[in-house]
Amino acid sequence: MLNHSSNQLMSHRRFMRKLALIAFGAGAYTLASTTAADSFRHIATFDVTSNGTDVAEIVDATPSGRSLLYTDSDNAVIGFVDIRDPENPLPDGTIALSGEPTSVAVRDRRYALVGINTSPGDEEGEPSVRTGELAIIDLLRRSIERTIDLGGQPDSIAIASNRRYAAVAVENERNEDFNDGLLPQAPPGKLVVVRMFGPPSRWTTRDVDLTGLADVAPEDPEPEFVDINRRNEAIVTLQENNHIVVVDLRTASVTNHFAAGETTVQNVDATEEELGPQEQGLITFVETLTKRREPDTITWIGDHLAATANEGDYEDAFGEEGGSRGFTVFDTATGAVVYESAESFEHASARAGHYNEGRSANKGGEPEAAEYGEFRGEELLFIGSERANVVGVYDASEPSAPVLNQLLASGSGPEGIKALRRQNLLAIAAENSEDNFPSMITLYRYGTGAPTYPQIESLDDPDSSTAGVPIPWVAQSGLTADPNDPLTLYSVSDSFLAQSYFYTIDISAEPAAIVSRTAVGGPDGAFDLEGIAAAPEGGFWLASEGRNGARPNQIIKVSTEGTIESQVELPDGLVANATNSGLEGIAVTGDSTTELVYVVVQREWDDDPDGEVKIGRYDAGAAEWTFVRYRLDGLESPAPEGAWVGLSEIALLPNGTFAIIERDNLLGTDAQVKRIYRVDLASADFRPWDDPSGLATIDKTLLRDVLGVLETNSVWTPDKLEGLAISPVNGAAFIITDNDGLDDAIGQTVFVEIGALP
Template sequence: MTFRLTFCSLIALAAASPALAAPVFNRIASFATPDNMAAGEDRARATSAEIMAATPDGMTLIYSDSPLGAIGLIDIADPRAPKPLGNIAMDGEPTTTVVLGGTAFVGVNTSESYAEPSGVLRAVDLESRKVVADCDLGGQPDSVALSPRGDMIAVAIENERDEEVNDGALPQMPAGFVVRLPVREGQVDCAGKQVVDLTGLAAIAPEDPEPEFVDFNARGDLVVTLQENNHIVVIGADGAVAGHFSAGTVDLDGVDTAKDGKLDFTGSLKAVPREPDAVAWIDDDHFATANEGDWQGGSRGFTIWNRDGTVVHESGPAFEHALIRMGHYPEGRSGKKGIEPEALKYAEFDGEKLLFVGSERGNAIGVYDVAAPAAPVLKQILPSGIGPEGLVAIPGRNLFASANETDLGEDGGARAHVMLYERAEGVPAYPTLASEKLLGWGALSGLAVDPADPAVLYAVSDSAYKDQPAIYRIQTGQQPAVLTDKIVLIQDGEPAGKIDLEGIAADGEGGFWLASEGNPDPEKDIPHRILHVDGKGAIQRQVELPADLVAGSTRFGLEGIALAADGTLWMAVQREWKDDPKGQAKLLNFDPATDRWSAARYPLDKGEGWIGLSELAIHGDRIYLIERDNLIGQAAQLKQVASVALEGLKPAPLGGDLPLVEKRVERDLIPDLKRWNGYVQDKVEGMAIAPDGTAWIVTDNDGVDEASGETFLWSVKLAG
């Protein structure tokens, strides 16, 4: 219900005049962590942006980079054009940094093993970029917090468990604890170190507390989460334990509980331990926890607590439901912890009390108004990049930033990023598409315009949901566009299987022609075929590609399908097959009336990675195609719309010489993809063209797993 209000408010904001627009956050820039490497360094190495802090003037961001064993610095004097300031080696694994004046205090894990943990707090002079002091912590540090008065630093010494030992079960000694370090004249007093013992408190493994996250309130009280112990401790300003309590459990309804290639939000989970990760005070008496889970729990949401342990608000699955409606649900985590809320940050912007909740697996950040802690209101969902781990608020500059730890460069995916957002009057640029109901959607791979209403689009999702191929109805004309219906394909009365939908075309009679990309891999065994379905998704006809043609196929099959004025169907094959000359892909033609197949060849551009076709649509006397490389972020070079004239195009029978078409480039899509100020998405996969020449284009979010989950739907006017 909360999201429904927010969803409607987004539409209302889009319709409002600028004078009446409310302040909102929009992403204004992104920074890839490899950019902080010095000239000549190997940029292919894994890197990361984990927990992050800002300097007191809000002009520099400092993030921990565990793979490089360094902290990275970013100049955000111009937040729309962040600049690299390089990395500072930490001689160990940095965890969390806090900044006081011109000094950064960095928790550094120097452990030789889980059984022999060690760590230090390093003081780094930011002007000279030198380590100027060390303070031995006596164990492996995780979270570090600086008191609002700047007179105390607290460190959670987790001494984390080895998940490979006894299935990660507790206890695993040595036990963790909290360290409090007085700060005098801007420097840490190591000799004044106080160790706060946390053993004997939790009901779960009381002899082995594993403190995860710490945060100070204005009075100097400290709240500590013991994630695996499912426990929370409040330490008073005097350093004594003032209270502690179990984090308890949550019953969840309306959740997907199985990793099975389907989006099914009808399941329930009972007595799920919260196992909180990040914690943040909202005021002196209330704090919030992000209930990620790390061992046996993870309640997929967040909780707002009174300091005495009373639950003031439990989000349950509401946060996850909000992400589901935006296509940000990671189906691959259904059997475990869903969207995994992990990061939290509380801040006040012009008196507005805001709680930011980061979803590690849903790759998005919820912005909640918590003026009334018992009744938080969801204001926005921000796209974050992959794996938001650290959140930073800079209210004095109306800025917010997220550190996204996941680096997929080794697999050709996105690198780790820092994202920057500005709060200003306006309307949210994201999402571009959302559903009002818990339909479950994502991985959109093809588009078609409704012949009866050009404001209505139909989309299909690909094999990310291999056992739930579906058609989605989209109502445009508002921001965000509204996904109003989901039609699951049916065969013999059951949901169809072994289908990888990559193209859709309306048949003009209330049904659809669909292109299914095959995969000859024996483990996949998906045939290359086209399907004709009625308006309810029931399969009426299946047409497999000719055997001689399929003999030369690869997994890069049909991408896009369109119905021509002569009643024939045109389809694009994504890449060269074994019988194609290098750099040429087939455009297939099929006549449903005669079952006749024919084809032409399309000249692919040259570039890095591979170049292929992702969609095909017909408008007027031309065939329009999306042609792209498979590269992402800064590596992306080619994402374009091209066209081929239908006049004079005479496809030839298969098995002989095929004519080579002449293409015309219509639009470079990379500037379009940059308008959301993240990194350039690789999979521009859907396009549909209305009678007036308006082309709708959509990206495939890859089902969120190992992808940002961002879906961009936008329209452009084609000149031709």
């Protein structure tokens, strides 16, 4: 990652990291693909709102690979995406449907099948009638050729490779507001086999009765997902029933069935504490659970094995929830477990910063999507985590021991995955949207080269008593370089977690490695850390952002062990003008006798002119605060409502001037301002905050616009460019983004070297 003058030092650090991996047993969970010859690389993201739709849930592709189709249940349409140029996907219109589309499957260049839920809405406290139909879409004419009454509410569709059969899982899902959501609730679900011989007008259907098979509510099967192998066998998950069924499509009969069973996961976080400034709790991988698997999606691996994504969906009469947080490979002839991922997938997500603490007490990452495909002769299994916003790519050439090759960032809530094998493409549909990002389809291309994500991941936690448990981390909000070691950086996390930490980062390999974390201030160290800087005589200065009525804006000096040595607040009179946008970055100059600490305030306070913010300087020897003002860039008009520009970081440059991150709060295609400026603070006229002549406004010089860097290294341009580190040894500069801990956020962390700043 860095061009160092000492190759020997880098080789030594890499060798020591390998030794640490072996010692802590991280090889079981650390990504195997850091040296892979082939990998998936993000090439495009399609915003479904550009097609006049709101949601992309299930996605499929035409055989030519020129078009994607996706379901939008909110608007009762099927959407089309033109991917003739996959790096530039284009909106291609919609087809209106009679109800909520739940699944779409493309048969050939002419026809696609769509399952449509036409059921009336549930009345609170009682179930309603379950109805649905199968729409056959003529892709050439972009019209509905025929509809077939399914006699119930469809959930999933699969089409056989010989195009003679289709299978529709008709769930007739339960009303969770009726009888506490407990099964059974009539009518029972079923599988509908579609015989596709001749034109659609001649297609016929046969129902497959699935009652009496499961141990859980056998009279009310609720099939969730279906897939078909080359032998025209359908495999069906009964999610709430925790059961799996194999059906021969030629005879429309059940040939085998077995319970999905349960599994034990160890060293997981199953408690959602409400502690800390934002009541977000802690990520602690110390608990053991035994859970029903309750698989959602299922995919064949060849003709005799199948993999399930064990999301879980049912809370039984005893209050026990299903969902085992991982995936399982089953022998479909015997029902035997060939492989169980247990906690490893969730741990791998956590290593990359994709852990959703808000779901700890529920079902963790909730693996929901599964897909199998062969790319360049490689047998690959894809598992999507709905709550972690990632897709794991596994080498499944040995199904009894899948190997994690890489993690792919997605939008929020990856629901549908489609492998376009001939085109070496992978499409991921993420259904969730928020005010600041849309539902989206991400496109990846498989080709030569190592993975580009994650760009930073954690090693095993040296404080854990069990090998293989990762250092948990999220929301990196500040960054600094080691004064003497060009291969070490330090970061801090903000108040998303109840406990404040600083992290040690080894950049001698790719991805960079978080090798340790240190608690700040012991168990009571609940700050909103937004900046970190190495102190001249050892230890660190930290900037903690204030929140009116909850915590003060302050700078904190800590030892290398995290012990607080001093805490300094801003002048009382100045604090009276404060808003909730307070101290962000921090930088330090001098030595123990001439120590000067610089901080930036993110946005205007009540005593600031519009478009100007403060930079503070604290003279540690004299214990005095002084300030200057900094003029912010404006946004292009029209800017989205609520848009603003502020400061996020300050870092000392080798020539004694300072680099400052100036950024807006906008994501994706709305993002405008992600810039690094130079300011000369050594010659600036710092004054007390209440100086009668007012505060001076300093000049700034643009060093680097990094908007393009963020666009290139993310699936959706992040808003929170919050960390900048500049090595005093070789001048190399690094940036890092705050992923908001997956709280209404996509969760991707961008961490890249941007070269020396001019």
